[in-house]
Amino acid sequence: MDYQALLNIIEKDLESFDHQGKVASYIPELAFVSPNKFGMHLHCINGKDYFIGDSEEKFSIQSISKVFTLTLAKKHKSKIWDRVDVEPSGNPFNSLIQLEKEKGVPRNPFINSGALVIADILISCLENPKEELLAFVRYLAQDHDIYYDEKVAASEKSKGYRNIALVNYMKSLGNINNDADDILDFYFHQCSLAMSCSQLSKAFMVFANEGKIIGTQERVLKTKSIKRINAIMQTCGFYDEAGEFSFRVGLPGKSGVGGGIVAIHPHQYAVAVWSPKLNAHGNSEKGMRALEELTSLTGLSIF
Numbered sequence: 001m002d003y004q005a006l007l008n009i010i011e012k013d014l015e016s017f018d019h020q021g022k023v024a025s026y027i028p029e030l031a032f033v034s035p036n037k038f039g040m041h042l043h044c045i046n047g048k049d050y051f052i053g054d055s056e057e058k059f060s061i062q063s064i065s066k067v068f069t070l071t072l073a074k075k076h077k078s079k080i081w082d083r084v085d086v087e088p089s090g091n092p093f094n095s096l097i098q099l100e101k102e103k104g105v106p107r108n109p110f111i112n113s114g115a116l117v118i119a120d121i122l123i124s125c126l127e128n129p130k131e132e133l134l135a136f137v138r139y140l141a142q143d144h145d146i147y148y149d150e151k152v153a154a155s156e157k158s159k160g161y162r163n164i165a166l167v168n169y170m171k172s173l174g175n176i177n178n179d180a181d182d183i184l185d186f187y188f189h190q191c192s193l194a195m196s197c198s199q200l201s202k203a204f205m206v207f208a209n210e211g212k213i214i215g216t217q218e219r220v221l222k223t224k225s226i227k228r229i230n231a232i233m234q235t236c237g238f239y240d241e242a243g244e245f246s247f248r249v250g251l252p253g254k255s256g257v258g259g260g261i262v263a264i265h266p267h268q269y270a271v272a273v274w275s276p277k278l279n280a281h282g283n284s285e286k287g288m289r290a291l292e293e294l295t296s297l298t299g300l301s302i303f
């Protein structure tokens with residue numbers, strides 16, 4: 001497959017894409033990002049790279065980090081599924097409304113409440129959670145040049161009212177063990193990770209390669225765990241737009257309010273796209289469109 005030719009077509013087709021959405025500004029630091037950035041990077045199972053636009057520029061990965069923390073928790077064989085469910089929420093990523101009925105057990109690990117429980121689990125099992133998460137992401141990407149963006153983490157902390165509410169609410173319902181401030185500090189840092197499309201596509205190859213690092217073939221997780229994480233990406237990776245993403249793109253994936261989306265085609269490739277303007281569901285508008293075009297042009301999706 002000549003992926004470079006396809007990416008070039010996508011770049012040209014979307015040159016004058018008519019955005020309706022806006023760059024996220026509820027995390028003040030994110031509002032400074034230039035709205036017209038666009039990059040895409042596809043890393044193939046055979047190790048080849050294909051890219052367009054701002055694919056080497058780092059941006060805030062935000063909720064994409066929830067896939068890394070779930071993977072790290074699984075790697076440490078943490079017990080997860082009695083504390084977080086695996087059902088789509090059909091609600092916005094920062095919603096509180098289902099928690100009361102469900103006794104503080106979040107619907108899935110990719111909404112904020114679920115990711116905060118995963119953060120709690122990691123804090124309980126790791127000695128230096130922030131350092132170990134960073135090392136893990138660098139290992140997955142096989143790239144040391146990945147850091148937390150302290151400015152973004154501090155910016156979210158200054159306005160993170162809903163996440164503060166979520167942690168405290170779940171603590172009152174008995175599903176949080178550690179100190180709320182420690183969990184929030186870890187969570188705001190994981191969301192502040194700055195990575196490029198190039199780095200993200202490489203880091204996500206583990207999900208396209210049955211749980212092994214591409215190149216070295218070192219095993220990170222069992223094939224069965226990878227199958228499950230991919231299933232949760234498919235059903236829950238885009239919150240109340242997960243159905244739409246499946247319908248239009250047809251690949252497991254995860255988005256973040258920094259405007260990034262990563263998707264994988266098992267045994268074929270991982271692809272990351274970045275365009276900061278978000279639709280009403282908090283997902284990158286142009287990013288979704290670019291991925292839709294990719295699977296339409298190749299004629300291949302997991303369906």
Ligand code: GLN
Nearest residue numbers: 062063093112191256257
């Ligand atoms: N840090 C963001 C938040 O908690 C992540 C949300 C997202 O990327 N969807 O609101």
